[in-house]
Amino acid sequence: MSEAETARAEAATDEVAASAPRRAVSLAARIAVVLAKRAVLLSVLLAVVFAAIELLPGDAASAAAERGESPADTAARRHLLGLDRPLWERFGDWMTALPTGDLGTSARGERVTDLLSAPLPNTLLLGGAAFALTLASALALGCWAAARPGGPADRLIGLASTVTLALPEFVVSVGLLLLLSLWTGWLPAATMTTSDGSPASWTMLIMPVLALAVPQTGWNARIVRGALADQAAAPHVIAAHLDGLPPRRVLLRHALPGAWPAIATGAATSTGMLLGGAVVVETLFNYPGLGTVLAGSVADRDTPVIAGVVACTGAVISLVLLGADLVRARTLGARP
Amino acid sequence: MNWTRRQALWAGGSVGTAALLAACGGGKDDTASSSADSAGGTPQKGGTLRIGALGRASATTRDPHGVQGNESDYLIIALVHDTLTAPGLKDNTVGRLASGWKSSDDLKTWRFTIAKGATFHDGSPVTADDVVWSLRRLRNTPAGAGRLPGIKAENITADGKDTVVLVSDDANAELPLLTRLATFVLKKDTPDKEIAKAPGTGPFKLDWFRGGNARLLRNDKWHGGPVHLDAIEVTMFESPQAMANALLGGQIDVASNVGAVAARTAASRKDIQVTRRPNDMAMPIVMRTAEGPFADPKVREAMKLVVDREAMVKQVLSGYGTVANDILGTGDPAYAKDIPQRRRDLDKAKKLLEEAGFDLATTYELVTTEDIAGLAESATLFATQAREAGIKIKVVKQESGTFYEKTWLKGDFYTNYWGTNDSVVFFASKTMVTGAGQNEAGWSDKSFDDTYRKVIGTAGKKARATSLRELQQIVHEKSGYLLWGMADGIDLASAKVRNLPKLPGYGRVQLENVWLAR
Numbered sequence: 001m002s003e004a005e006t007a008r009a010e011a012a013t014d015e016v017a018a019s020a021p022r023r024a025v026s027l028a029a030r031i032a033v034v035l036a037k038r039a040v041l042l043s044v045l046l047a048v049v050f051a052a053i054e055l056l057p058g059d060a061a062s063a064a065a066e067r068g069e070s071p072a073d074t075a076a077r078r079h080l081l082g083l084d085r086p087l088w089e090r091f092g093d094w095m096t097a098l099p100t101g102d103l104g105t106s107a108r109g110e111r112v113t114d115l116l117s118a119p120l121p122n123t124l125l126l127g128g129a130a131f132a133l134t135l136a137s138a139l140a141l142g143c144w145a146a147a148r149p150g151g152p153a154d155r156l157i158g159l160a161s162t163v164t165l166a167l168p169e170f171v172v173s174v175g176l177l178l179l180l181s182l183w184t185g186w187l188p189a190a191t192m193t194t195s196d197g198s199p200a201s202w203t204m205l206i207m208p209v210l211a212l213a214v215p216q217t218g219w220n221a222r223i224v225r226g227a228l229a230d231q232a233a234a235p236h237v238i239a240a241h242l243d244g245l246p247p248r249r250v251l252l253r254h255a256l257p258g259a260w261p262a263i264a265t266g267a268a269t270s271t272g273m274l275l276g277g278a279v280v281v282e283t284l285f286n287y288p289g290l291g292t293v294l295a296g297s298v299a300d301r302d303t304p305v306i307a308g309v310v311a312c313t314g315a316v317i318s319l320v321l322l323g324a325d326l327v328r329a330r331t332l333g334a335r336p
Numbered sequence: 337m338n339w340t341r342r343q344a345l346w347a348g349g350s351v352g353t354a355a356l357l358a359a360c361g362g363g364k365d366d367t368a369s370s371s372a373d374s375a376g377g378t379p380q381k382g383g384t385l386r387i388g389a390l391g392r393a394s395a396t397t398r399d400p401h402g403v404q405g406n407e408s409d410y411l412i413i414a415l416v417h418d419t420l421t422a423p424g425l426k427d428n429t430v431g432r433l434a435s436g437w438k439s440s441d442d443l444k445t446w447r448f449t450i451a452k453g454a455t456f457h458d459g460s461p462v463t464a465d466d467v468v469w470s471l472r473r474l475r476n477t478p479a480g481a482g483r484l485p486g487i488k489a490e491n492i493t494a495d496g497k498d499t500v501v502l503v504s505d506d507a508n509a510e511l512p513l514l515t516r517l518a519t520f521v522l523k524k525d526t527p528d529k530e531i532a533k534a535p536g537t538g539p540f541k542l543d544w545f546r547g548g549n550a551r552l553l554r555n556d557k558w559h560g561g562p563v564h565l566d567a568i569e570v571t572m573f574e575s576p577q578a579m580a581n582a583l584l585g586g587q588i589d590v591a592s593n594v595g596a597v598a599a600r601t602a603a604s605r606k607d608i609q610v611t612r613r614p615n616d617m618a619m620p621i622v623m624r625t626a627e628g629p630f631a632d633p634k635v636r637e638a639m640k641l642v643v644d645r646e647a648m649v650k651q652v653l654s655g656y657g658t659v660a661n662d663i664l665g666t667g668d669p670a671y672a673k674d675i676p677q678r679r680r681d682l683d684k685a686k687k688l689l690e691e692a693g694f695d696l697a698t699t700y701e702l703v704t705t706e707d708i709a710g711l712a713e714s715a716t717l718f719a720t721q722a723r724e725a726g727i728k729i730k731v732v733k734q735e736s737g738t739f740y741e742k743t744w745l746k747g748d749f750y751t752n753y754w755g756t757n758d759s760v761v762f763f764a765s766k767t768m769v770t771g772a773g774q775n776e777a778g779w780s781d782k783s784f785d786d787t788y789r790k791v792i793g794t795a796g797k798k799a800r801a802t803s804l805r806e807l808q809q810i811v812h813e814k815s816g817y818l819l820w821g822m823a824d825g826i827d828l829a830s831a832k833v834r835n836l837p838k839l840p841g842y843g844r845v846q847l848e849n850v851w852l853a854r
Binding site: 056057058062063064065066070073074076077080106108109110115118119177181182185188189190192193195196197282283284285286288292293294295296297299300301302305 | 392393394395396397398399402403405478479480481482483543544546547548549551571573574575577578579581582584585587588735736737738740741773
């Protein structure tokens with residue numbers, strides 16, 4: 001929040017100076033500072049991930065071991081994987097290689113970048129589509145409900161969004177599978193891939209996207225509705241009302257702009273939820289994404305793979321949060 | 337490789353969905369599964385087989401000598417590369433890249449002849465040097481000692497262009513069995529970096545591989561005979577239920593090793609073939625014989641009399657399995673079918689426990705894992721059955737890693753599993769002979785050890801069979817294994833698929849004889 005305040009102060013100063021180049025420089029500097037902060041945060045997160053995996057029982061050497069292996073064989077494997085070195089040393093090596101794009105090697109000897117090269121774009125596609133759908137439908141529903149506060153539509157949307165936000169992705173997925181695939185045969189139940197590792201048909205994306213978007217739409221619709229309600233009580237909105245502007249215009253031109261910061265923050269939180277929900281949804285629909293990689297690598301205590309997934313998703317979430325911050329800064333800063 | 341312990345980790349994954357999905361299987365007359373003639377007719381050439389296999393994206397590997405935790409990886413590797421020998425139906429071991437083998441009189445030196453006309457996919461002939469290099473590479477992996485036990489890397493040598501010589505540390509009449517599973521042959525000196533694209537000698541060549549999925553094309557020049565299919569497309573599935581859904585929706589033709597839950601889901605569909613491969617998985621209860629409450633053979637016998645085997649098979653395996661007789665190696669052609677089946681006898685069990693002075697006031701902990709579907713359930717059901725004999729058992733579930741670190745090979749009382757169609761001798765050598773690396777029950781029995789040495793040191797078929805029968809009798813009477821049943825391996829296939837392999841264990845990856853009816 002302090003960032004937002006700084007932004008407001010800075011924006012205000014800028015307003016006085018009214019110098020466009022200076023504003024651009026200051027914006028770039030601000031973004032650089034925020035990015036640096038996020039990078040530090042991400043490194044801390046990765047350190048925590050390394051430490052957390054260390055605390056789990058077993059390690060990658062025993063997880064990848066075959067039943068025929070003697071303790072000496074497993075020890076050899078442990079040495080091969082470098083697991084006999086101290087944690088901070090392994091973390092340091094992994095982190096220093098990170099800027100070069102090297103994410104290390106999995107417990108089975110595959111390069112982590114290879115393991116993630118196909119799943120990452122797939123998950124971004126899935127998450128991005130679900131995010132866009134969530135945002136669009138949450139805005140539409142929230143605005144619709146806010147247009148007639150207390151009316152039947154408002155109450156229905158309020159109830160429905162509470163129900164859907166409480167639905168786990170698992171339940172939504174199974175329901176969709178039954179309805180759209182096994183009973184009607186309209187959509188393919190599982191995702192098949194082509195030689196480039198992407199889904200063979202866009203129809204295979206529909207159910208996973210819906211399964212992820214439905215609970216998040218419930219959540220975001222409530223935020224949109226709430227933010228609009230707050231704005232409805234703001235003096236300038238009341239004034240617009242009293243001026244006799246059409247309700248639709250008041251909602252879209254006067255109330256919605258002030259609601260953006262809250263909506264952006266809500267949507268940004270959804271990014272994390274979408275990527276988290278992907279673990280379940282991807283498994284159920286056999287969607288070749290990061291979620292399935294993550295689930296398996298945790299079971300295998302495969303630290304470089306887990307850290308690679310965390311680094312990728314962490315970077316994505318950081319960028320989205322940065323976007324939300326910028327929206328806040330713009331909105332709050334623009335109004336002195 | 338048919339005993340990697342995580343091969344079926346994911347099988348228990350989505351039982352929850354399955355329960356929901358099973359309800360929608362279409363409720364018409366649903367007696368037995370369809371049995372569209374799966375072998376009949378003249379093979380037709382052509383077509384692409386779309387097969388699903390279980391695997392996890394994080395665990396994919398392309399190294400034929402690496403640790404293949406994924407069935408999908410093993411399937412792809414086994415279609416592209418040949419092993420020296422392969423599992424067979426009538427004979428436990430049949431030739432693959434090796435056309436024949438012969439042992440010295442002392443059963444220590446074994447000479448394998450490479451099949452005539454065997455070539456790599458790039459056209460170059462397979463030489464003994466290639467095989468020696470590959471076997472040594474396999475032997476030098478961390479798991480190498482377990483994969484080629486008793487054979488040192490330096491004792492694998494070439495003799496001329498087409499003969500490979502393996503010298504075992506001890507006499508071993510079943511050495512060719514060891515070369516059935518992971519002895520994939522690559523070209524000599526293939527660098528690690530190029531392993532993924534290295535040409536194999538198998539019935540199919542790799543077209544592409546991406547993220548665990550692959551497309552394979554027929555190798556027209558395969559030494560093993562004509563291959564019917566044009567191509568095989570392998571899709572990796574994280575969960576058996578997603579795989580079954582894909583099959584029901586017509587997205588794939590075969591769901592490989594999909595398990596009993598999915599088979600039940602598909603049972604009402606007349607257009608789906610259910611292939612049951614018997615003797616696929618053993619889930620024995622292990623009792624420590626070295627010390628502890630089960631050290632007395634009378635106690636162990638009592639436990640073996642307490643279990644209701646039919647109920648276990650029916651409930652734990654959904655009926656997809658068979659009752660077993662406490663002898664491991666049920667798929668072995670030499671398995672002693674004539675040893676009378678042990679049945680439930682609570683009175684006799686109680687009497688034996690009393691004679692042994694077994695403490696019925698104590699609660700005994702039975703440790704289990706959820707590594708494969710049904711394992712934890714088997715422990716729970718057994719505990720319930722034992723209560724009827726007055727034995728108090730508490731089931732303790734352990735996370736897989738913890739189990740292998742803390743309980744396996746050490747615990748008094750635990751469940752375990754072996755995916756296998758290996759021989760009786762294989763189990764004897766791995767898990768029962770004194771000092772064996774994986775002697776799970778801490779068993780040491782002089783008469784057993786003597787008989788075992790007689791078996792592996794006897795070349796004559798008849799004398800060997802007699803000793804082998806004797807060996808199984810000892811296992812049946814005294815060992816620490818309570819083997820109540822064997823789970824079937826289950827594949828689902830659409831109606832047009834013909835000639836799917838019927839063998840248990842990794843016998844199922846031999847798809848070169850499969851063809852598609854049109």
